[in-house]
Amino acid sequence: MxxxxxxxxxxxxxxxxxxxxxxxxxxxxxxxxxxxxxxxxxxxxxxxxxxxxxxxxxxxxxxxxxxxHLGFFFVPIAVGLMDFGGLIKTSGLQIFIMIAGSTIVGLLLTGSLTQLLAKGERKQHERHNSF
Known part of the structure; x- marks a missing residue:
């Protein structure tokens, strides 16, 4: 409390x-x-x-x-999908492929950028400590 x-x-x-x-x-x-x-x-x-x-x-x-409580905020969105049942039946596979593909691209870009930034920070830290 x-x-x-x-x-x-x-x-x-x-x-x-x-x-x-x-x-x-x-x-x-x-x-x-x-x-x-x-x-x-x-x-x-x-x-x-x-x-x-x-x-x-x-x-x-x-x-x-x-x-x-993030999951709670997605419940109305999931319920709203029921209005698009016909669209999901006809184009569900394409929608799934687009969502999965964009998620994978987003994860790969985020991971690559994070590694690149960490590498640059490590090099900067090494240069700073070498003096």
Whole structure:
């Protein structure tokens, strides 16, 4: 059970995440961007965290809560798929291949980029320690 102080901190963190999302909604609407506001919000949050403007501890509790209950947020999407039964029957294999293929490409690119960045960081660390 959360204390009142912890609950207020949690709400403040959730408000921070929501505010970033609302900024991304405004940006996508104002500039007529085709990128979903939620994706832009994640990019904005990433840059805010990477630059140190927002500290991880500032959103950690709310982020952990949202991550813990992530599966719950996909239930309405899964239920909504029932409306597309005919499409899934006729094009289900193609849809599955596209989803699987894009997932594999995404994983490979993410893994390769992570290894490349880690390699560069290791080299920089070795150069720094050699002096």
């Amino acid at each position: 959360l204390s009142l102080k912890q609950f207020v901190v949690f709400l403040a963190q959730l408000l921070c995440i929501w505010a970033i999302y609302m900024v991304s909604v405004y940006i996508t609407d104002f500039y007529h961007l085709t990128i979903p506001a939620s994706v832009l919000g994640m990019v904005i949050l990433f840059f805010l965290l990477a630059s140190g403007i927002v500290k991880v501890r500032s959103i950690e509790m709310a982020g952990a809560f949202l991550n813990k």
